[in-house]
Amino acid sequence: MSQDQDMPGSSEGKPDKLEDNQQENAENSEQSVRKKIRQNPPTPSRSDTLEPSPPQFVSMEELMETAKGVTNMVLAHEIVVNGGFQIKPSDLPENSLEKRVRDIVHKAFWDCLETQLKEDPPSYDHAIKLVGEIKETLLSFLLPGHTRLRNQITEALDLELIKQEAENGALDISKMVEFIIGMMGTLCAPARDEEIKKLKDIHEIVPLFRAIFSVLDLMKMDMANFAVSSIRPHLMQQSVEYERKKFQELYEKQPNSLDFVTAWLQEAADDLKSRAALAVDDGTTSASGTAVLCPVAIQNHAYLKLLKWNHLQKPFPETVLMDQSRFQEMQLDLDQLILTGAVLLVTLSAAGTALSGLPGFSDKLKMVIRVLLSGLHLPSFNLNEALAILSEKICAEVNSSLSQHGYTPFTAEKETVLKGQVQALASPDNSVCKLIDSRIQAYLESYLASGHQKSLPAVPGGLSSVQKELEEIAVKYVRLVNYNKMVFSPYYDVVLNKILNKEESPKLCG
Template sequence: MRRMPKESNESSKEEQIKIDKDGMEVAGDLTEQSEEMIGKRIRRHTPSPHRLTPQSSPPRFVSVEELMETAKGVTNMALAHEIVMNSAFQVKAYEPKEGSLEKRVKEIMHKAFWDCLESQLTGDPPSYTHAVILVGDIKETLLSFLLPGQSRLRGQIEEALDLSLIKQEAENGALDISKVAQFIIDMMGTVCAPCRDEDVKQLREITDIVPLFKSIFAVLDKMKFDMANFAVSSLRPHLLQQSVEYERKKFQEFLEKQPNALDFTKKWLQDTADIVTGIEGEGGAACSPNSAQLPRTVHNHAYLRLLKWDHDAESFPETFLMDQSRFQEMQQELEQLALVATVLLIVYNSAGEAISGLPGLMERLKKTIKILLAEMYTPSFKADDTFAAIGEKLCLELKGCLSQHGFSPFSADRESTLKGQIVAVKSADNPIRKVIDSRIQSYLLGFLESSFHKSAPALPGGLAPISKELEEIAVKLGRLVTFNKLVYSPFYQKILQDILKQGESVDV
């Protein structure tokens, strides 16, 4: 990420991150929420007389200090987890919301500061009190970018930005502030990442001192985040090696402070075991309670249930809280894919061999459906209008395609029937949609089981149009499940052993 002279030491880059915590936010799932969200989650699992929780260990009251220390540990765990699981994880600048009081106050304070600096520099005689302070801040920032082995650059900065000498020159009216600014720009060009070359080049075109210093600080802020994100990318392989033990240890510490912190995980596994063993009579064939594969079967079905979760009505298992948003995203993607596959199955069954095998048609129809379903999870989405529009668009596309290849167009009755079948797909109880959804679940279950049997599952009928997207989601799900098992397997084994009444330890 950064351009470094030959004397730089690559192995210690991750040690050089020095960023003001109040000046940044974490991108991805932790954006604007990490400590606040973790605090809410801890309070959520703290015994309260105002809400019902599953049966658990007796409530243990903890001090505020213990709770804050626990929250800090869980926050660190969530941050490490996000870096490992999210390849697009980045640190980015925090900006108050437009129109907010915070943003207004920030703008007023910044304007007052720079107005004061301009007033000092344009005075007669000019005053450099604020300017020297700014140079000191810039000096510390430049030094923070250097690696331990860059002694030559460190010496150049210390010599050129010697604050005591600069103060003496200012007091004697001999300070050339433009020369100081030019050195700063040159040094920024030496240590910045290649992506900042254009920003540094633009600094050289600014002649007024106050706008120049404002721009210097703006570019330095960008360089801080470049450095932070480079450190994150360098740190990721090391975190990957250590994260399993680290997360397990942090969760164990949390569990010791909050003994009921696995209540919803236990309920999640218990409900799944009831379904799988046929106690509730739902979810497929019953599984023999004495089966050696029962624990693994229950566990895999439990993971699938997370893709059908009612996030408004049910509490998510504690062991997956850091990945809840990822499961919600996959859940929405799968629902959209099921609708796409259902509509295409209806269209191709209706049109028959007339359109079978026509090059490019499947992709065009698929693209049309996906575009119209793009706003599916927004408040403005109207299912009736959307599926009616899908029916109209697809029938229009089919009419042109049939005509182009010398086939007779659909009759009015046949076209009306097809549109009605497409509109009916909006219902979750639509039988064709339910079949497609069941096949998707079977494929994902087979994918989870294939990690044990070492063989990829066959793609069920009707899913060919969405095979690529489905495989991507399956891989993403498999990665989440594998990592989660590595971290929490000791907890799962004990819970499943108690649920399934097995005398020996279970393997999940």
Template sequence: MSNQRAEASSDAPADLPCLERIESPTGSPPTTSLSSLMELENCVSNLSLAHEIVVNGDFCFEPRSDPNNRVKEIVHRAFWDSLQEELNRQPPNYNHAVVLLQEVKSVLGSLLLPGHIRLRAQLDEVLDMELIRQQVEHNALDLHRLAEFIIHTMASLCAPVRDPEVRALQDLEGPVELLRGIFHVLGLMKTDMINFTIQSLRPHLMQQAVQYERAKFQQILDKQPASLENTTAWLTAAASEEASAFTAPPDCPITDNQGILSPTGVLNRAYMRLLRWDPQDQKYPETVLMDRARVDLLSQRLQLLVLEASVLLLTCTLLQGSVPFPEGFVGKLRQSVTALLEGSHTREADLKTDLLGVGEKVLQEVTEAVSTHGARALPQESQDLLRGQISDLWRHNNPVRTLIGERVQGFLLAVLQGGPAKRSPELSFPLGLLSAELAELGTAFGRIIHFNRAVFGPFYAPILRKLLLLPGEAETGEDSR
């Protein structure tokens, strides 16, 4: 799930009620009740779901929609057609309608908070099921009056985003149409309540999920002691890379007693390596496997930003002083570059072709800018140079692409280290134009890493101890958490 949403209902349509006991052959299996969805113990017991809730700040449930399932659609329509036939009889048959009203009352009751004392009393008074059954016996049931109360109650309980749907219910006239609409909107309100609860309890879920995931991973290690083999290789490579970043003598070991490396620094370097991971390399660290798809997506976004910034830097550097840029030129140029590069950075074969198109578009934008200001046209030699420089960005070792990539990596590393992103020196031109996107990417990456560090810190500590300290030296492992 990413930006991710989960389906909060069973296979039954959203506007089909849960009929526990109904004789009609056109009925439907019960849908998942709110209580079963809201049991956080069940959520936390599901490793993937608990992890998604904690790591993905945008996680939410959505009602399931399955428009391709014709069987469910037929059953769905048959249920409401059957109810319509029952209410059209003389006298009307309200048996199933009473069951639906009972379920409406149950759902509304589940949406009430402890402070809704007066509303709960009104619900019990108006939807008094014993009184409703007596009214049915005397053919005195007023479904429209009850529906008005139900809609009014829904309006007082629903989130503001549901106000239009609730107001639309007031325009429905037929009792079946009303009930069907009510169940549809109640389904949306149940989902809203679930998502509200998840958001409210996310901080409390954090520690619970940390302990749960850590315990589950320990069980895996108990059965398969070699389950940290890839993680060890990953941290070892990061330690070597971190050591090379220091100006220490070549023969200075990474376990030097002067402590030139810290567990935190090596671990942050290891996390940064995930953003440059070869997609074909299957030796992904076991401790980050659950987030691999999420990190890969961030890596793709990162590469797109690097390409955008590289094109802007090449263009503006070549044209600086020779072509007057009108106001908004760079912003418009960036929008064009983004549109042309979207998606291509994940397929290197296509990137070559796409960059040729980017070069032509850039030159077109430049020509229009020059024409607008009546300046001299860009020499053909300069046009060919810019076109060639942009097309050469497909190479991973392209100097400009490498430079921008290092600056972005430095920015993200500062985010992991807790440095304020706004004061990061790496956000000079052209990265300043991408500051909002970089901040968003850094926040998403930081959330993943923070949780991973909290869960697996105790597993990283002994590996880092062996990598960074002399034999027998004490190490608490706290730096790796």
């Protein structure tokens, strides 16, 4: 979570620094929770609930082929459903054995190169090998039509000629490196211009070679990410067919592979029936107006249930298992968004029109809320204590803004009421939190029901202060759901038909 440098707090340096450290620690802990979810989603295993299948003997070749298929499928799935997917450099943990070994090997290599260059006469064997690697890397960045650039690189980095020049003491390393840096500047993304500029300020050969390889690694990553963004549209259909094929293979081996899916969709259908019956009892609709049990409505409601899933108690549906960690992270985001929206709604209602329309006021409050609720999902987090501190800061910020804009600050009595309303949000039955939650659910449901329309539905009243955050979650959520529908719709259709045919008088959507 980002932190606003202008966040209200003590004017003394040490308390500010202490608060910054507390926020950083809370954010790091929150990230560790999310990382744990991604690495090990806590869904009960099928063996906990079903009789295991008889053991089957699988050859090593079959095992390796299956592993390769699963890896490819997961990578393709990640690229398709994650609009912000990027390949990033892998950083080894500090003080880890792998990092120490890598650093020792790298140091030995570069020390060897430096020793060779300091010989009299200098030995260029290592340096020429490095130039060969640089040449191949530069050529790999070229497209088929880059004939002129290809010829320039091939001619300027002719290894045989460079070797002859080195043997005859006529090698001009500075000129060669100047060409390499210039070509890197031609081929790199604009974001790397600063790194290229820094290379020109390095004059010692060994540090310069190290820096060149470091920038080339970044350029390789840029090229890979460009390729990912280019192939995403073409990968979509192939990935849909591939995942469906893999699931079909699993289904043929284990016909009970849709048991949890069936239970999930049946529960969604039961929820809708109960909701319709309740509406009739309340008099909000007639029995003839309960046309709710259609496949689309059941399916959309089922997807909403994934955002409220008890991952420790209930097995996750088989067809969304690959995305379980994504749904869990969305749950974390929505929990925090509900509480943030509730605090803002209570505060802005108390402040009235004086501050509700003030530019930047909601964002400033939101930053304070985020800082103090950043550890919300940690086992050690004390919500009552956090909201008590938050209520003090909220009142201080409100009074400061009121005074600044010429309004009368809150009275002590009004402050007490606002603090009480903020602290009451800790209760699971709090009506404001329930209101925010139900409106968020309604918004997501209407977004799902809108199909593939490009425009987002209108945000319900009371959520305008968290509109940006809600829309970001909604876009990720609907992208994930729509992709899942494309892959598994044939299986859902079969299950839903069975559910609807069981009803005494199934009512279908018009």
